[in-house]
Amino acid sequence: xxSTIIETAMTSExxxxxxxxxxTGLLHVGNARTALYNWLFARRMxxxxxxxxxxxxxERSETRYEAQLMExxxxxxxxxxxxxxxxxxxxxxxxxxxxxxxxxxSERQSTYAGLTQKLLDEDKAYRCFCSPEDLMAEHHxxxxxxxxxxxxxxxxxxxxxxxxxxxxxxMPFAVRLKIxxxxxxxxxxxxxxxxxxxxxxxxxxxxxxxxxxxxxxxVYNYVVTIDDALMQITHVIRxxxxxxxxxxxxxxxxxxxxxxxxFAHLSTILGADRERLSKRHxxxxxxxxxxMGYLPEALVNYLALxxxxxxxxxxxxxxxxxxxxxxxxxxxxxSPAVFDFDKLNWLNxxxxxxxxxxxxxxxxxxxFGERLPARADASxxxxxxxxxxxxxxxxxxxxxxxxxxxxxxxxxxxxxxxRALPENHAVLAADSAxxxxxxxxxxxxxxxxxxxPELFKSWMNxxxxxxxxxxKELFHPVRIALTGVHSGPEFDKLLPLIExxxxxxxxxxxxxxxxxxxxxx
RNA sequence: GGCGCUAUCGUCUAGGGGUUAGGACGUGAGAUUCUCAAUCUUAAAACACGGGUUCGAUUCCCGUUAGCGCUACCA
Numbered sequence: 001x002x003s004t005i006i007e008t009a010m011t012s013e014x015x016x017x018x019x020x021x022x023x024t025g026l027l028h029v030g031n032a033r034t035a036l037y038n039w040l041f042a043r044r045m046x047x048x049x050x051x052x053x054x055x056x057x058x059e060r061s062e063t064r065y066e067a068q069l070m071e072x073x074x075x076x077x078x079x080x081x082x083x084x085x086x087x088x089x090x091x092x093x094x095x096x097x098x099x100x101x102x103x104x105x106s107e108r109q110s111t112y113a114g115l116t117q118k119l120l121d122e123d124k125a126y127r128c129f130c131s132p133e134d135l136m137a138e139h140h141x142x143x144x145x146x147x148x149x150x151x152x153x154x155x156x157x158x159x160x161x162x163x164x165x166x167x168x169x170x171m172p173f174a175v176r177l178k179i180x181x182x183x184x185x186x187x188x189x190x191x192x193x194x195x196x197x198x199x200x201x202x203x204x205x206x207x208x209x210x211x212x213x214x215x216x217x218x219v220y221n222y223v224v225t226i227d228d229a230l231m232q233i234t235h236v237i238r239x240x241x242x243x244x245x246x247x248x249x250x251x252x253x254x255x256x257x258x259x260x261x262x263f264a265h266l267s268t269i270l271g272a273d274r275e276r277l278s279k280r281h282x283x284x285x286x287x288x289x290x291x292m293g294y295l296p297e298a299l300v301n302y303l304a305l306x307x308x309x310x311x312x313x314x315x316x317x318x319x320x321x322x323x324x325x326x327x328x329x330x331x332x333x334x335s336p337a338v339f340d341f342d343k344l345n346w347l348n349x350x351x352x353x354x355x356x357x358x359x360x361x362x363x364x365x366x367x368f369g370e371r372l373p374a375r376a377d378a379s380x381x382x383x384x385x386x387x388x389x390x391x392x393x394x395x396x397x398x399x400x401x402x403x404x405x406x407x408x409x410x411x412x413x414x415x416x417x418x419r420a421l422p423e424n425h426a427v428l429a430a431d432s433a434x435x436x437x438x439x440x441x442x443x444x445x446x447x448x449x450x451x452x453p454e455l456f457k458s459w460m461n462x463x464x465x466x467x468x469x470x471x472k473e474l475f476h477p478v479r480i481a482l483t484g485v486h487s488g489p490e491f492d493k494l495l496p497l498i499e500x501x502x503x504x505x506x507x508x509x510x511x512x513x514x515x516x517x518x519x520x521x
Numbered sequence: 522g523g524c525g526c527u528a529u530c531g532u533c534u535a536g537g538g539g540u541u542a543g544g545a546c547g548u549g550a551g552a553u554u555c556u557c558a559a560u561c562u563u564a565a566a567a568c569a570c571g572g573g574u575u576c577g578a579u580u581c582c583c584g585u586u587a588g589c590g591c592u593a594c595c596a
Contacts (some may be wrong), residue, residue, distance in 0.1 A: 148523045208594040244591035313535035315545045343546040396558045477557030487557035
């Protein structure tokens, strides 16, 4: 049995933390924030961050979620030191690294039975033969009398003979832990000392009664505690929905004589309506944030700020490395935080500006449409040109998925669609617009040179002088003729991009072609 | 109903027995631009309420209120 391991528990000073999700759905921001804080704490303390999969709920657990989960964690940049996915790929036995495995709860079932027997033998736990009906009745009575609804401890007082008789008679039983008279205390790094009265906890179930003669299934609170202890977890960092579970777990640590770890209960993330953030609030999974075009750097930065602040009270933008340096668990706020997309967007905009445009280009490549060859097939010149395009349009965008529509000013030239656009009607209907476009067509017809910003500027100046049209009336129709819409990037950069793009053999029309097709020369 | 956690601008937060209560997002205004953004400048905006303790509380204590969590032989 793992007793040798237990004896050495906590003897080393090394910090060991864990992220223990159940693979019953997509990783959402709340859990991701928990994972992040665990990871940051481990990295800052030079400790270990482990991943444990709590897949004992066979009905709801799915392996595809487990795979997705690991992918999401990796995307965020949160590498784990022990757990599934850390070993040699392809080999299920070598698939996890770490001395405290297995790291999937479903593979640890054999560990628990022996420990339960030990508790029973030491009289720290007892068999409870109460039927669900009995328990239900107790519960209702307690509610009626405004008392805490806890187990009466009836079976705790059974004599050894009575217990033996019932076992012999084949009565199903659950195993309960004996709670003593001592208050159940623990230290919470974000909330300070927390104490529960033992009466409020009562004797919790450790192992469920067996359905059909087989061994009963151990209960969640029991299993996490054992796993955490055997894995020598020193700091349990998790959601605050576990605060009420903690006294039970403390009692279990005590029963086994194991050292109680430090706890840090993180507040809930709320939606704008101040209700717990959920699918109802829209996309909240990490996968969906990635799809929407959020950069992992931005998401990590935002999640760090949601419940924590820098020491100087001012710094808002952090890289992962900077966070490792600055993050202190003691500075985590205990109060719940409302998730704010506006601030996330601002951070994402910032992250986009910090990122080389070639990397952004790679990320959005496929969304730019058929004119572009597959990323792998594209020439260096095409890559460089796409990066230039991204550099031009990316700084004004909140999310990556806004890039493709913006890129349409280069890729999506369609005169008929441009004319059909309602917001273009008024601009194109003006007399001045007709005159301006006629002048533009004139110049295109009589000058076949590649259109440089200088040439274009001289054209515009001439046209302004000739037509006496200026400002919006002058520029808007030209812009529509060239790009289909009346707003977009500055011409000085846009024009070279179009002209160079036209030479790439991607079927991107040059300025001349655009004007000719739009005005109909 | 019981037990627990929480409470500073709209939002995320800093602060802390005496402060002009600081920063950021968002919002308003201005600048800039052919345009929309972006960008820069600037403004408005907060200590939930009631009792204590104290010379003095937003800060410490106790209540109230509100929000949230747990209240299972779920995880």
